[in-house]
Amino acid sequence: xxxxxxxxxxxxxxxxxxxxxxxxxxxxxxxxxxxxxxxxxxxxxxxxxxxxxxxxxxxxxxxxxxxxxxxxxxxxxxxxxxxxxxxxxxxxxxxxxxxxxxxxxxxxxxxxxxxxxxxxxxxxx
Amino acid sequence: xxxxxxxxxxxxxxxxxxxxxxxxxxxxxxxxxxxxxxxxxxxxxxxxxxxxxxxxxxxxxxxxxxxxxxxxxxxxxxxxxxxxxxxxxxxxxxxxxxxxxxxxxxxxxxxxxxxxxxxxxxxxxxxxxxxxxxxxxxxxxxxxxxxxxxxxxxxxxxxxxxxxxxxxxxxxxxxxxxxxxxxxxxxxxxxxxxxxxxxxxxxxxxxxxxxxxxxxxxxxxxxxxxxxxxxxxxxxxxxxxxxxxxxxxxxxxxxxxxxxxxxxxxxxxxxxxxxxxxxxxxxxxxxxxxxxxxxxxxxxxxxxxxxxxxxxxxxxxxxxxxxxxxxxxxxxxxxxxxxxxxxxxxxxxxxxxxxxxxxxxxxxxxxxxxxxxxxxxxxxxxxxxxxxxxxxxxxxxxxxxxxxxxxxxxxxxxxxxxxxxxxxxxxxxxxxxxxxxxxxxxxxxxxxxxxxxxxxxxxxxxxxxxxxxxxxxxxxxxxxxxxxxxxxxxxxxxx
Numbered sequence: 274x275x276x277x278x279x280x281x282x283x284x285x286x287x288x289x290x291x292x293x294x295x296x297x298x299x300x301x302x303x304x305x306x307x308x309x310x311x312x313x314x315x316x317x318x319x320x321x322x323x324x325x326x327x328x329x330x331x332x333x334x335x336x337x338x339x340x341x342x343x344x345x346x347x348x349x350x351x352x353x354x355x356x357x358x359x360x361x362x363x364x365x366x367x368x369x370x371x372x373x374x375x376x377x378x379x380x381x382x383x384x385x386x387x388x389x390x391x392x393x394x395x396x397x398x
Numbered sequence: 399x400x401x402x403x404x405x406x407x408x409x410x411x412x413x414x415x416x417x418x419x420x421x422x423x424x425x426x427x428x429x430x431x432x433x434x435x436x437x438x439x440x441x442x443x444x445x446x447x448x449x450x451x452x453x454x455x456x457x458x459x460x461x462x463x464x465x466x467x468x469x470x471x472x473x474x475x476x477x478x479x480x481x482x483x484x485x486x487x488x489x490x491x492x493x494x495x496x497x498x499x500x501x502x503x504x505x506x507x508x509x510x511x512x513x514x515x516x517x518x519x520x521x522x523x524x525x526x527x528x529x530x531x532x533x534x535x536x537x538x539x540x541x542x543x544x545x546x547x548x549x550x551x552x553x554x555x556x557x558x559x560x561x562x563x564x565x566x567x568x569x570x571x572x573x574x575x576x577x578x579x580x581x582x583x584x585x586x587x588x589x590x591x592x593x594x595x596x597x598x599x600x601x602x603x604x605x606x607x608x609x610x611x612x613x614x615x616x617x618x619x620x621x622x623x624x625x626x627x628x629x630x631x632x633x634x635x636x637x638x639x640x641x642x643x644x645x646x647x648x649x650x651x652x653x654x655x656x657x658x659x660x661x662x663x664x665x666x667x668x669x670x671x672x673x674x675x676x677x678x679x680x681x682x683x684x685x686x687x688x689x690x691x692x693x694x695x696x697x698x699x700x701x702x703x704x705x706x707x708x709x710x711x712x713x714x715x716x717x718x719x720x721x722x723x724x725x726x727x728x729x730x731x732x733x734x735x736x737x738x739x740x741x742x743x744x745x746x747x748x749x750x751x752x753x754x755x756x757x758x759x760x761x762x763x764x765x766x767x768x769x770x771x772x773x774x775x776x777x778x779x780x781x782x783x784x785x786x787x788x789x790x791x792x793x794x795x796x797x798x799x800x801x802x803x804x805x806x807x808x809x810x811x812x813x814x815x816x817x818x819x820x821x822x823x824x825x826x827x828x829x830x831x832x833x834x835x836x837x838x839x840x841x842x843x844x845x846x847x848x849x850x851x852x853x854x855x856x857x858x859x860x861x862x863x864x865x866x867x868x869x870x871x872x873x874x875x876x877x878x879x880x881x882x883x884x885x886x887x888x889x890x891x892x893x
Contacts (some may be wrong), residue, residue, distance in 0.1 A: 314571070321581050362566065365544055369551055376559055
């Protein structure tokens with residue numbers, strides 16, 4: 274069992290990070306902390322792609338004398354794209370939090386919901 | 399160089415290039431002209447592609463001349479051609495409306511950014527429908543999602559910011575689930591080309607990573623298409639976004655996600671793997687029915703028309719998914735036809751609600767009292783679209799519900815027919831709430847002098863209302879294309 278976990282440790286790391294990130298998104302009321310959790314959740318997936326791309330003893334995929342085992346470069350390129358998407362998402366998320374703080378003077382989820390309920394009891398915006 | 403051979407690339411490149419150019423131009427008039435021209439050109443391209451697919455079968459386009467499955471392939475078949483036409487057509491109608499609408503709803507200095515975001519969103523949605531590459535699909539999904547978060551956050555109400563934030567969190571979780579699913583499939587098959595993936599998965603559909611990939615993709619895409627109970631982001635996002643954005647997203651965003659689901663289920667995993675070996679039929683049936691009833695019931699008790707019809711969208715997604723759960727040609731025909739019919743109806747409805755917003759200053763039921771007297775045309779249009787949502791004969795909604803009922807009878811599930819009719823009665827109830835407010839109450843004193851909506855708002859809205867009626871009477875485009883696409887997905891007809 275332990276040997277099995279050890280030989281797949283990159284997957285276990287990915288599962289742990291994904292669950293930790295998702296937990297933070299769900300459990301925390303602070304909008305910034307939620308984004309941190311979301312970032313961890315997204316990062317865990319990078320590991321799922323990048324780790325299997327590496328083969329022990331593998332080299333860069335360039336045809337050369339004496340090398341027969343190559344690592345797959347494609348996952349890294351894909352994740353480069355995913356990282357860019359992640360950065361854009363985080364930047365947009367933080368920008369929204371700045372605007373939310375300007376409008377509500379708070380970045381706590383329950384506080385924001387409470388402030389929206391107070392002024393318009395009748396549903397008239 | 400033969401331009402006609404590069405139509406699939408132009409489909410995405412036109413709006414994608416228009417977005418940064420619109421930012422560079424800065425002037426709101428110039429940005430509007432540029433993005434509208436790009437959207438109209440994209441609509442023309444999509445019509446040409448549709449004609450070409452109908453005449454000579456699916457088109458495969460090797461991006462950068464790298465042959466698939468190694469390079470990225472753009473693939474247009476009867477299903478994607480219909481979706482492209484829908485997305486670009488709605489964008490072409492909504493953009494002229496947006497000019498008149500954001501004049502009232504947005505600060506002038508952000509107008510050019512609005513057009514840039516709109517063009518990006520269109521490029522992303524068109525990209526999802528046209529690409530034949532799994533990772534490319536994710537990237538386009540994120541392009542359309544990120545731009546739609548921005549578009550929603552532009553809403554006047556501060557709650558738009560919170561709605562956009564919530565949509566960002568939910569949407570990113572959904573997109574990440576999709577990447578996990580694609581990653582697992584890539585690890586198993588070593589390819590990202592959807593068609594190639596489908597071939598290689600044939601022998602390993604019961605392997606555990608493949609089943610896990612199916613689960614991740616189902617949950618991820620269901621979040622994006624707002625399948626009950628993953629719809630929490632939708633009502634607020636549609637309710638507080640600017641009117642033009644509500645209309646565009648309600649008509650296209652969830653529909654394109656349904657397309658992605660169909661693509662993965664039928665072209666990648668294959669119908670047997672999803673529906674014959676797993677209890678997906680029952681699962682989707684239950685979720686669809688729950689969505690149809692719960693969301694319609696919640697819609698009845700809303701105070702705001704935009705929220706009311708946003709909940710109705712969740713219910714209509716239920717009908718769309720119900721068609722998938724039948725796993726038959728008739729069921730899929732109903733699904734695909736309802737994609738188009740509901741997009742046109744709900745798009746028209748949200749455009750008219752934008753006109754109400756412009757005239758009455760809000761869309762709460764208390765505010766629109768007597769709108770049948772002060773804005774008779776707009777009120778009448780909303781009632782027509784409402785009839786379309788209920789599924790009254792002569793409107794587009796009737797056609798898709800008719801095929802849903804046929805599909806249910808085909809499977810011998812006659813009890814479903816009663817449920818479909820019963821859920822339509824709930825739709826009668828929520829549409830009636832508008833009718834009661836519009837025609838059986840006197841207008842508020844301060845709103846009695848309100849005039850009919852200006853032509854800039856009314857003409858695009860009535861174009862879609864007209865399409866709702868047209869698709870209810872002449873079904874050759876909608877049901878014809880849908881039947882061809884359904885036969886292609888199930889492999890029973892020519893592609």
